[in-house]
Structure formats: C-alpha cells, structure tokens
Amino acid sequence: MGVEGIGARVVRKEDRRFITGQGKYVDDVKMVGMSYAHFIRSPHAHARVKGIDSAEAMKMPGVIAVLTGQQIVDDKVGNLICGWAITSKDGSPMKMGAWPAMAPETVRFVGQAVAVVIAETKNQARDAAEAVVVNYEELPAVPDIKAAIASGAPQLHPEAPGNIVYDWHLGDEAAVKDAFSKAANVVTLELTNNRLVPNAMEPRAAVAHYDQAEEHYTLYTTSQNPHVARLVLSAFYNIAPEHKLRVIAPDVGGGFGSKIYIYPEEMVALWASKKVNRPVKWTGDRSEAFLTDAHGRDHVSKAEMAFDKDNKILGLRVKTHANFGAYMSLFSSAVPTYLYATLLSGQYVIPAIYAEVIGVYTNTTPVDAYRGAGRPEASYLIERMMETAARQLKVDPAELRKKNFITQFPYQTPVIMAYDIGDFHASIDAAMKAIDYAGFPARKAKAKADGKLRGIGISCYIEACGIAPSKAVGSLGAGVGLWESAEIRVNPVGTIEVLTGSHSHGQGHETTFCQIIADRLGVPISQVSIVHGDTDKVQFGMGTYGSRSLAVGGTAIVKAMEKVEAKAKKIAAHALEASESDIVIENGEFKVTGTDKSIALPMVALAAYTAHNLPDGMEPGLKETAFYDPTNFTFPAGAYICELEVDPGTGKTSFINFVAADDFGRLINPMIVEGQVHGGLAQGIGQALLEGAVYDGTGQLVTASFMDYTMPRADDLPSFKLSHTTTLCPGNPLGVKGCGEAGAIGASAAVINAITDAIGNNKLEMPATPDRVWHAIHG
Amino acid sequence: MSTVKLTVNGRAVSVDVEDRTLLVHLLRENLNLTGTHVGCDTSQCGACVVHVDGRAVKSCTMLAGQAAGSNVTTIEGLAKGDELHPMQAAFRDNHGLQCGYCTPGMIMSAVDIVHRHGGKLDEETVRHELEGNICRCTGYHNIVKAVLDAAGRMKVAQAAE
Numbered sequence: 031m032g033v034e035g036i037g038a039r040v041v042r043k044e045d046r047r048f049i050t051g052q053g054k055y056v057d058d059v060k061m062v063g064m065s066y067a068h069f070i071r072s073p074h075a076h077a078r079v080k081g082i083d084s085a086e087a088m089k090m091p092g093v094i095a096v097l098t099g100q101q102i103v104d105d106k107v108g109n110l111i112c113g114w115a116i117t118s119k120d121g122s123p124m125k126m127g128a129w130p131a132m133a134p135e136t137v138r139f140v141g142q143a144v145a146v147v148i149a150e151t152k153n154q155a156r157d158a159a160e161a162v163v164v165n166y167e168e169l170p171a172v173p174d175i176k177a178a179i180a181s182g183a184p185q186l187h188p189e190a191p192g193n194i195v196y197d198w199h200l201g202d203e204a205a206v207k208d209a210f211s212k213a214a215n216v217v218t219l220e221l222t223n224n225r226l227v228p229n230a231m232e233p234r235a236a237v238a239h240y241d242q243a244e245e246h247y248t249l250y251t252t253s254q255n256p257h258v259a260r261l262v263l264s265a266f267y268n269i270a271p272e273h274k275l276r277v278i279a280p281d282v283g284g285g286f287g288s289k290i291y292i293y294p295e296e297m298v299a300l301w302a303s304k305k306v307n308r309p310v311k312w313t314g315d316r317s318e319a320f321l322t323d324a325h326g327r328d329h330v331s332k333a334e335m336a337f338d339k340d341n342k343i344l345g346l347r348v349k350t351h352a353n354f355g356a357y358m359s360l361f362s363s364a365v366p367t368y369l370y371a372t373l374l375s376g377q378y379v380i381p382a383i384y385a386e387v388i389g390v391y392t393n394t395t396p397v398d399a400y401r402g403a404g405r406p407e408a409s410y411l412i413e414r415m416m417e418t419a420a421r422q423l424k425v426d427p428a429e430l431r432k433k434n435f436i437t438q439f440p441y442q443t444p445v446i447m448a449y450d451i452g453d454f455h456a457s458i459d460a461a462m463k464a465i466d467y468a469g470f471p472a473r474k475a476k477a478k479a480d481g482k483l484r485g486i487g488i489s490c491y492i493e494a495c496g497i498a499p500s501k502a503v504g505s506l507g508a509g510v511g512l513w514e515s516a517e518i519r520v521n522p523v524g525t526i527e528v529l530t531g532s533h534s535h536g537q538g539h540e541t542t543f544c545q546i547i548a549d550r551l552g553v554p555i556s557q558v559s560i561v562h563g564d565t566d567k568v569q570f571g572m573g574t575y576g577s578r579s580l581a582v583g584g585t586a587i588v589k590a591m592e593k594v595e596a597k598a599k600k601i602a603a604h605a606l607e608a609s610e611s612d613i614v615i616e617n618g619e620f621k622v623t624g625t626d627k628s629i630a631l632p633m634v635a636l637a638a639y640t641a642h643n644l645p646d647g648m649e650p651g652l653k654e655t656a657f658y659d660p661t662n663f664t665f666p667a668g669a670y671i672c673e674l675e676v677d678p679g680t681g682k683t684s685f686i687n688f689v690a691a692d693d694f695g696r697l698i699n700p701m702i703v704e705g706q707v708h709g710g711l712a713q714g715i716g717q718a719l720l721e722g723a724v725y726d727g728t729g730q731l732v733t734a735s736f737m738d739y740t741m742p743r744a745d746d747l748p749s750f751k752l753s754h755t756t757t758l759c760p761g762n763p764l765g766v767k768g769c770g771e772a773g774a775i776g777a778s779a780a781v782i783n784a785i786t787d788a789i790g791n792n793k794l795e796m797p798a799t800p801d802r803v804w805h806a807i808h809g
Numbered sequence: 810m811s812t813v814k815l816t817v818n819g820r821a822v823s824v825d826v827e828d829r830t831l832l833v834h835l836l837r838e839n840l841n842l843t844g845t846h847v848g849c850d851t852s853q854c855g856a857c858v859v860h861v862d863g864r865a866v867k868s869c870t871m872l873a874g875q876a877a878g879s880n881v882t883t884i885e886g887l888a889k890g891d892e893l894h895p896m897q898a899a900f901r902d903n904h905g906l907q908c909g910y911c912t913p914g915m916i917m918s919a920v921d922i923v924h925r926h927g928g929k930l931d932e933e934t935v936r937h938e939l940e941g942n943i944c945r946c947t948g949y950h951n952i953v954k955a956v957l958d959a960a961g962r963m964k965v966a967q968a969a970e
Contacts, residue, residue, distance in 0.1 A: 041901055048909030049897040049916060051844015051884035058843035153827065231848045231856060231910040231945050283846075283910025284945050316849035536908030536946045705904045705951060712948030736853035736943065744939035744949040749932065773948075 035549030036764075039701040043555065044540040053281040056235035056250045061309040064237070065094055067299055068155035069312070070145040070162050071321065072137035075171035075393035075729020076184065079135055079164065082145055087161040092154030094306050096162060097298070098145040099132035107131060107301055108267040110294065112358035113509035116196050116367055116389075124196040124389070127187025129357035131267075131294035131301075137166070138186055138356035139395050140730055141321025146298055148306050152313075171393035171729035175330050175351045178392045186356060186391040195354055195363070195389035200371045200445055205382035209345030213336035217419040223407045224796045225328035225353065225723040226716075227739055228400045230535075232283020233314040234323065236296040238303035246274045247303070251296050253279040253563075254289045254533050255573020258510065260565045262292045262360075269300050279563040282535035286713070287399040288323045289535065290575050291360040295322070320734040325723055326400025328353035329366060329407050335415050341423055343434050345382040348374060348411065352389050352397075359398035363389065368446075368506055369404030369494075375443035376412035377454045377490045377667060378434040383444045393729040399575065401713055401774040402493070409491040413779035417487065418792055427488055427783070428462060447494060449665050452693060456755040458490055460691035461669040464751055470673065473686075483676040483807075484686070485788025491776035492667040495577035495768035498660035513659035514578070515570050516586035518547075518594045520652040522639040524618075524632030526553070529561045531571015532583035537770065538702040539579060543587060545698050546764070550591055551631060552617040569655060577768030580698065581664045585762045589656035598634050598652060604645045605629050605637060664759050664767040668692035670711075672780040676788045681804030683719060683785060685748035690776075692752070695759040695767040703769045704752050710773020711750055716742040717774075718781035722797045740797070813877045817842070818886025824873070832876045833857045833868035836883060844884040844913045848943070855942030858914035858921075859883045865921035867914075867941070884913035887920070895962035896920045896955075905955035907946035915942050919956045923963050930960045 034040050047053050070082075084096035110129040117123055132143045144164055149155035170184040177183060178193040186193055210216060230252075237250040247270040253259045256277040264272040282289060295312050303310045314322070330351045336344040352366035371385035402409075416434075420427035435454040442448045462468075470486050477484035497503055500511035517529040528543055539562065544555035561567050574583070595615060602620035603610040612623050621628040634652070637643060641650035673686040690707055697703050720740035724732045733739035758765030778796060786792045791806045814823045817840060824839045836842040836859070845868060848856035857868040860882040887894045896916050899905065906912040922938045923930065935956045936949070944952060 042904065044909075045901040045906060048906055048912050049884075049893065049900050050888055051842070051913050053844070053909045055843075055846070055910065057847075058837075060841075153829070229945055231854065231908065231943065232846070233848070281909065283848075284908040286945070315847075316851065316854075538907070701904050705907060705947060708948035708950040709907065709946045710948075713945075735851045736849050737851050741853075741943050741945070742948075743943065744953065745933075745936040747936075747949055749950055749953065750948070 034555045035545055036696065036698050038545060038699065040541055040545060040555065040699055042538050042541045043544065044538065055232055055281045055283055056237060056252050057313045059237045059250045061237065061239055064309040064311050065148050065150060065306060066152040066155045067302060067310050067312040068147045068159045069143040069295065070147065070159050070164060072140060072142045072144055074137060074166055074168050075140050075173065076169040077137050077166040078169060079133060079137060079144055080167050081165040083163040087147060087158040090154065090158045090161060092150035093158045094148045094150065094308065096145055096147050097302055097305060099130055099134035102130055102132050102301065103134050105301065107269060107297065110357065111262065111266045111360065112363050113360050114364035115507040116198055116363045118196045119199045124363055125190040126195065126358050127189045131297045139393055141395065143294055146302065148302055148310060173394060173725040173727055173729040174392055175353050175390050178390045186393065190391055193391040195358065195391060197388050198367050199384070199386045201384040202382055202444060203384045206345045206347050206384040209382045210336045213344055214339040215337045215423060217335045217415065217422050219333045219415050219418050221331055221411065221414060222795050223327045223329040223410055224717060226326040226400055226721050227320055227723050228286045228288035228323055228326060229319065229741060230284030230286055230288055233316060233319045234289065234293065234295065235313040236299040237309060237311045238299040239309040240304040240307065242307060247300055248276045248278065249296065249300050250278045250280060252282050252289050253277065254282070254285040254535060254575055256533065256563055256565050257531060257571045258573055259292050263297065263300065267297055269297060276566045279533055285535045286401040287326065287403060287575055290573070291324055291398060293322065316736065317734055320739065321395060321731060324359045324398035325355065325395050326397065327407060328397050331411055333411055333415055335419060337419065337423065341425060341430060341433055343378055343380045346374060346380050348385040350385070350387045352387055353392050353394065354389050355392060355394045355396035357396045359396040362396065362398040365399050365404045370408050372446045373405050373408035373492065373494060374412060374445055375447065376409065377436060377492050379436050380444065385445065394725055401710065402771045403576065405493040405771065406714070406775045406778065409489065409775045410779045413489040413491065414782060417783040421792065428458060428467065431458065431488065431490055448662065450662055450760050451757045452665060452667050453755060453757050454490060454667060457667065457691040457693055458669040460753050460755055461671045461689050464689040464691065464753055465671045465673055465687055467671065477675055483678055483788040485676065485784040486671065486673045487780045487783025487787055489670045489776045489780035489783065491772065492665055493771060493775050494663040494665055496581035496660055496664045497576050497578065498582065498663060500659050510572065511659065512572055513657055514572055514583040514586040515655065515657045516583065516590045517569055517655040518590045518653065520594060520635045522636050524635045526558045527561055528558060528587055529568045530583050530587060531568055531573065532579040533563050533574045537574065537579060538699065542580065542698045542702060543584065546584060546587055547591065550595070551615055553631060577770040580764065580766045581759070581762055581768050582658065582660055584764055584766065585660070586656050586658035588763050589658050590654045593654035593656065594652060600645055600648065601634050601637050602629050605643065660761060662761045664761060666692065666694050666767040666769060666772050668772060668776060670776045670780040672784040674784045674788065676785060676803060678807055681800035681807065683798065683803065687751065688748050689751045691755055692769065692772055693755045693757055694769040695756065696765040697754065698766065706769045707752055707773045708750055710771060711777045712742050712747055713774040714777025715747060715781055718778040718796050718798060720746060720797050811874055813873050815876050815878060816880045818882060826873050828874060830873040831869055832871040832873050835873040836868060842883050842885050846910055846913060848911065853943065854911070855918055856911050856914040858917040858942065860917060860921065865918050884917060887916065894920065895966055896959040899955040899959035899962060903951050903955035903958055905947065905952045911942060911944045915944060915952060918942050919959065922956065923960045928960060928964045930957060932957065
C-alpha cells in the first residue's frame with residue numbers, strides 16, 4: 031500500500047488551512063460593490079399575504095431595493111422543484127403544490143420568505159426589514175401528521191386534497207397476508223421517528239454576482255453539489271442559462287444532506303444580483319437555519335412482524351406516514367419511499383414484505399434527506415422490532431438476529447434491493463466480543479446492587495449507498511442520473527490534478543482521493559491535488575451525498591486513471607523501445623519488467639506535451655476523463671452495541687460503552703473512516719437522546735435555537751470503540767462501500783434498545799430525555 | 810460610530826465601527842480575519858472563540874468597544890510563523906476536524922482549557938470544558954484525543970522553554 035497509498039492513515043492535506051484559520055467559506059467571500067440581503071419571513075405558519083408596504087423601508091439609509099414574491103413571479107422565475115416523481119398505489123402521480131422562492135400570496139410555514147431587502151450593509155438591510163409592513167390574514171394551520179390527515183383539516187395546497195402528497199406502496203400484500211395467516215407469533219410495534227434539524231455548523235450562505243458586460247452570473251454557495259445547483263438554477267428556475275452561470279462551492283462547513291438542495295435564498299440572491307446590478311451577499315443566521323434548512327426524518331409508523339414456531343421471520347407489514355412539511359423539497363419524495371421501504375428487509379431473510387407510505391403536507395419547514403435519509407428510519411424500525419420480538423418471544427436478541435441473518439449472497443430482498451455481499455455474523459460477533467456481551471448479566475446485577483438500571487442494546491444495520499445505476503433510478507422516478515465524473519490532468523512536469531464531481535465538506539477527499547493516485551503510481555500525495563466545487567473547472571458532477579463519493583466518484587477517478595496509465599505506458603514503451611505489455615508502474619517510474627530500464631513519470635508527461643517523439647498517430651497531452659455509472663448500490667452493514675445505565679431517580683442515561691463493528695469494504699484511509707463513524711454515531715445518539723424539532727399547535731417552531739434544540743455536546747457522548755470486518759464490494763474496482771452515514775443509521779436503535787432493556791418498558795420514544803425515561807419507569 | 814483601538818495578533822489597530830458592532834464582526838469584516846466564525850446567534854456554539862487578554866471569549870458576545878485596549882489573539886495569530894501551535898498540530902494529527910468550521914473556536918477554547926488546568930487534564934474534564942463548543946462532524950471523539958495530546962505537548966514545550 032505504501033506509506034500514502036490505500037489503507038494508510040495519512041493525516042489530511044486540507045487540515046493546515048483549517049487549523050490556521052485560512053479556510054475559505056462562502057461568508058468569507060468579499061466583492062467590490064457588494065450589497066447585503068436580509069429576508070422578511072412569515073411569523074405565521076399559514077397565512078394569506080394581503081399586502082407588502084415597503085415605502086418607509088425604502089427611505090432608510092443604504093437601502094437599494096425591497097423585492098417581493100410577486101416580482102419573482104412577474105420575472106417568470108420557476109417554482110422550486112422536486113426531482114423524484116413518485117406514483118401512488120392507484121397509479122396517480124404525486125400531488126404537489128407550487129413553491130415560489132418568495133411567497134406572493136400564501137405562506138405555509140413559519141420562516142417562509144415573502145420579501146427581501148437589499149442594502150449597502152448587513153445592518154442596514156436588517157434595520158430596513160423591520161420597517162417593511164406585511165399585512166397577513168392568518169389561516170388555520172396543521173402542525174403535524176395527525177392534524178394534517180384529520181377529517182376537516184385545513185388544506186395547504188388545492189392540488190393535494192386531504193394534504194396527501196402520495197399513498198405509495200411496495201412489496202407483495204397478498205404474500206404478507208398469507209405469511210401472517212401461518213404465523214405462530216406476531217409482534218407489533220408503533221413508533222415515531224423524531225424530526226431533526228441538520229445544523230451543519232456553517233449556516234447557508236450565498237454571494238451572487240452578475241457581470242453585465244458578459245451577461246454572466248457567478249454564485250458562491252454552500253452546496254454539496256454545485257453542478258446540480260447550476261443545472262436546476264438554469265433549466266428549472268430560468269434565472270441564468272447554464273453556459274452563463276458559474277457555481278462555486280468553496281470550503282463548505284458541513285452538509286449532512288441539508289446543503290444538497292437549491293434553496294429560495296440562493297435563487298433570490300442570484301436573481302437580485304441582476305435586478306440591482308450589484309453583487310449580493312446573503313448569510314443565514316442560525317435562526318434562519320432552524321426555520322429554513324430542510325429538516326430530517328419525521329415518520330410515524332405501525333409495524334407487524336410474523337414469526338414461525340422456530341422464531342424464523344415469515345413476513346413484515348409496515349405502514350408509515352411521512353411528514354414533508356409545507357412544500358416538496360428537491361429529493362424529499364424519494365426519502366420515505368425508495369430510500370426507506372427498500373431497506374426494510376434489514377439484515378434478515380424476510381420472505382414477504384409489504385410497506386405502505388403516505389406522504390403528508392403540514393405547515394412546517396420542508397423535510398428532505400438528512401444523513402442516512404430513509405435508511406435510519408428503516409433501520410430504527412427493524413432493529414426495534416427485532417428487540418421487541420426477542421423480548422416477546424423470550425429469546426436472546428443476538429440469537430434471534432443470528433437465526434434470521436441472510437448468509438447467502440447475492441441476496442434478492444422482496445423490496446427491490448439485491449444485496450451483493452456481506453457477513454453479518456462476523457460484525458455482530460466482533461461487536462459482542464468487543465463489549466463482552468457474555469459478561470453483561472453479571473454487570474447488570476452489580477449495577478442493580480448499586481441502585482442503577484443497566485441495559486444493553488443491539489442494532490444490526492444495513493444501508494444502501496451510491497444510489498445507482500442511473501437507468502434503474504430513472505425507472506423509479508429519479509429526475510437525474512447518479513453517475514460521477516472525473517478528469518485526471520498529468521501536467522508536463524508530472525504533477526497531477528484530479529478534477530472530481532464529488533464535493534468535500536468535511537469528508538477529506540483532498541487526502542483520500544490523492545491516496546488512490548499514490549497507490550497506483552507510487553508518487554507522493556504532495557504531487558497530487560484535488561480540484562472540486564467549481565463548475566468552471568470541473569466538467570460535471572452529481573456531488574456528494576448518500577455516502578457515494580468514494581464508491582462512485584472514487585471509481586470514476588480509477589477509470590480515468592486507467593486511461594491515463596494506458597496512454598502513459600504506450601509513451602514509455604515507445605521511449606524505452608520496449609513492448610507496451612512489459613511496462614509496469616512502480617514508485618513513480620515506468621519500468622520494463624525484468625530489466626533495469628525505466629523512465630520517470632515527469633519524463634513521460636513531458637514527452638506527452640512536447641510531442642517530439644510519440645508513437646505514430648498518438649494525440650499529444652496526458653489528460654483523460656471518465657464518467658462512471660455503477661451497476662448497483664453498495665451495501666455497508668454492521669453491528670452496534672450500546673451498554674448504559676439509567677438512574678431511576680432522575681431518568682438520566684449514562685453511557686458505559688458503545689462499540690461499533692462496521693463492514694465498509696476496503697478502507698482507503700482508516701483514520702478518516704473512523705472519524706466519519708464517530709460523527710455519524712454522534713448524530714444517531716443525538717437523535718436517540720437529545721434532538722427533536724418541536725412545533726406547537728399553531729405551527730411555531732419551539733426549538734429554533736441552540737438554546738432550545740439540544741445539539742450533542744462533548745459531555746453528552748462517550749468515546750467509541752470501533753472495529754471493522756471486511757467483505758470487499760464486488761461492484762467497484764476499489765471494493766469500497768461508503769462510510770459517511772452508517773453511524774447515524776445504526777446508532778439510535780442501539781441506544782433505545784439499551785434504555786428499554788434497562789428500564790423494562792418498551793414504550794419509549796425518541797428523544798429519550800430524562801423526563802420521558804423517568805415517566806417510562808414510574809408510569 | 811466610534812474608533813476602537815486594540816491589539817490583534819500583536820499588531821496595533823484602530824478601527825471605526827458602529828457602536829453596536831460585535832468583536833467578531835470587527836475581526837471578520839474590518840480586519841479580514843475570517844478564521845473566526847459565526848455559527849449561531851445565541852452564544853452557544855463557540856465557533857467565534859478568540860483570546861482577549863489571554864482568556865477565551867466568545868467574540869459574538871462582546872461589543873467591539875468592550876475590547877478597546879485589549880490584546881486579542883485569533884486563530885490566525887496562534888502559530889509562530891510556519892510552526893504550528895501544539896494544539897493546532899494535535900488537531901491535525903488526531904483528525905480532530907472534518908469540515909473545519911468549528912475548528913478555530915475549538916482550538917482557541919482548547920488552548921485556554923490547557924492553560925487553566927495545566928497538566929491535570931483527563932477525558933471527563935476535557936468533555937465538560939468543551940461544553941461551550943459545538944461540533945457537528947466529529948462526535949468529539951478525536952477532538953478530546955487532540956486536546957489531551959496537545960496538553961502533553963504543551964507541557965513538554967513549556968518545560969523546554
């Protein structure tokens with residue numbers, strides 16, 4: 031592998047600029063003549079906009095313009111789109127209401143923008159916004175799923191009667207009915223998957239510039255996928271044609287899904303930059319992030335699982351209501367369907383599965399993919415079900431899982447997914463060993479003697495990453511392809527630039543991708559640089575989400591490298607007067623195998639560009655591109671076990687141990703992989719114990735700041751014990767599966783299973799706050 | 810408008826700012842020291858932590874005028890030229906950062922923690938002391954490791970001086 035190749039724990043190349051304060055985030059961008067935007071947002075969850083009076087605001091110092099939703103409509107800026115078409119079980123297309131970037135007539139969630147002030151300074155824009163008078167006629171609001179589907183509920187969109195976006199299903203209903211008719215035992219479970227606020231530490235921001243002379247736009251934005259942003263802004267929102275729009279996503283301070291989408295604020299900044307003919311900067315504050323960044327999760331589900339007399343699973347039936355908020359965000363429709371119901375087989379042989387998913391509008395912030403996106407909801411449901419079943423059937427939860435594990439691969443589930451490879455026994459065994467599962471009863475007894483309730487909880491997750499192939503996702507309704515592109519430029523001096531359509535916002539691509547090159551060529555990573563996040567530099571890309579960057583983006587790099595190496599070998603063979611098939615690449619040199627003849631990479635590169643002595647007919651240059659479309663998803667899987675204690679007097683939970691055994695296939699940089707798992711676990715534990723977006727009955731977000739919404743802090747979390755088991759992914763040449771979301775997918779069920787084990791009451795919802803736990807103990 | 814005179818990263822500066830200007834905005838907007846970040850509006854997240862007269866302060870909680878006459882150190886002033894501060898090096902070596910946004914505040918807080926506790930830091934103390942700095946990427950595991958590692962390095966560096 032070499033000291034910097036695949037498998038090496040290389041410290042990150044990008045770190046130096048971050049630890050010295052030289053990262054360049056969107057809010058750090060300054061332009062000559064820059065103006066500042068401040069949005070005027072609805073304080074009501076549902077209201078008609080009767081009028082906007084900006085006369086006083088326009089007289090205030092520094093105010094350049096006050097722009098409204100009606101002007102957006104008049105300028106024919108397109109409504110926000112949802113990019114994945116879902117068909118209801120009756121064959122009808124999903125029913126979507128229009129979502130203009132600023133509301134001209136009706137607001138449907140607290141925080142929805144109705145107008146924007148552009149001023150010379152940020153404070154002037156903010157001051158003037160206070161002087162804009164918006165006349166609202168309040169309408170009754172529906173703050174949650176239950177209220178939205180009640181008969182006679184206020185209606186959000188005329189297009190969606192009953193506030194239902196779709197009523198979708200997957201699987202074989204008759205087969206499931208048949209399975210349940212043969213069941214020796216049926217286990218039922220009702221649960222809520224709590225709504226979360228992503229809260230990347232960098233708030234969203236945009237700097238937009240319109241160059242009148244060139245009729246060209248530039249947008250700096252906090253995006254996980256700048257090319258997709260450019261495509262959507264041009265093709266659907268009609269703000270700027272694609273060839274006249276450059277989108278740059280520089281250093282981006284975390285995403286977790288929330289920066290996939292092209293939000294109203296970025297659209298408005300770009301549109302306004304031409305309107306006022308000035309660069310426009312908008313930087314969201316944290317309150318705006320809480321109100322307008324797409325939220326995550328928010329499912330209410332009922333599930334039933336049928337077992338035979340030997341405790342083998344016969345079937346699973348699930349009915350889920352998913353809250354979409356007030357509008358359908360970019361990928362929202364796919365999250366509770368193709369990213370959720372397709373994972374309901376978990377790690378188990380379940381001969382028959384039937385899932386129904388009803389998507390619901392409410393007067394709340396739109397909901398979309400957040401770290402894991404559908405897969406945490408599926409994993410939480412299955413893993414709480416297995417634990418519940420074990421307790422009801424009076425068997426050890428680890429044994430019940432093992433008895434039902436899939437062991438033969440490839441394995442076709444009844445819900446679309448075909449798992450390519452895995453070893454679920456290996457991961458649970460590793461986790462059980464790491465936590466000394468066998469010794470738990472003695473530890474529990476000792477804790478009891480000390481007045482503490484000790485519990486242990488298992489979660490065996492599987493997820494699907496690198497959504498693909500494009501043809502398959504297209505047939506399921508996706509509006510885009512999910513391939514990735516790469517370009518390798520070997521410069522005349524032999525240094526290498528890798529241009530990737532993936533985007534790093536914490537994942538460490540600038541290091542990991544270099545390691546792939548170093549491994550193949552034997553060059554130091556200092557000779558390689560990664561270029562990403564700029565549509566003027568990178569040919570195209572689908573961006574980073576769904577743990578796809580290495581499995582899809584990394585493979586595109588490999589494919590481009592194969593082309594580069596093939597051409598370089600031809601040049602080397604020609605120069606060394608050897609047969610191309612005898613050339614091997616070692617330590618940055620092209621060698622004739624079995625001889626001492628060699629030529630270094632820089633000399634090959636120079637030869638390619640001087641073109642003085644190339645094989646006949648060869649084009650000069652050493653630069654290749656690849657577009658890679660995978661043949662299947664990848665399937666990371668693993669086992670997490672949590673051991674904790676509950677204080678029965680306070681309901682407070684304290685971690686004793688948390689172990690993770692993941693199978694991500696081949697690890698390129700184990701240090702970075704571990705970091706990804708740590709962060710994912712923190713978000714999964716946060717969901718289980720601390721986090722939850724709460725709306726009151728009128729649709730006000732009660733948890734709209736870090737004072738009210740409990741982010742995991744250092745003293746809320748344990749140190750984690752990680753290990754890895756490995757089955758190489760057969761679907762890509764790197765053998766990699768993806769590691770970015772696993773922790774967030776698997777952790778929450780382990781925590782809740784441990785608490786319910788400790789307290790002996792299975793009725794417990796997330797977040798399991800001390801108050802909720804205390805009531806679960808004491809009734 | 811007022812004129813605020815202070816020392817930032819060893820350099821005397823004089824800045825004309827609105828009276829309501831926060832220290833963080835003086836640093837970011839007037840002095841272009843954009844390493845200090847704003848991550849919230851309730852003084853919870855700690856992305857804006859700098860040192861004022863040697864103490865860690867959330868610069869979003871202090872008016873620029875309150876810092877008049879003070880000696881302010883930001884993340885840009887922590888390294889000695891090309892030589893990283895031991896805390897910076899420990900964050901890199903322990904993979905204590907991912908997106909990098911909370912990192913400057915985290916490092917400035919961590920330096921202060923080590924100064925206040927000397928060599929007597931353990932994991933529990935570090936976790937408790939980091940309560941005012943939020944990170945969404947790392948799960949804190951490697952940040953805690955980095956702070957403990959740096960505490961050792963800073964002790965060695967101090968002994969050598």
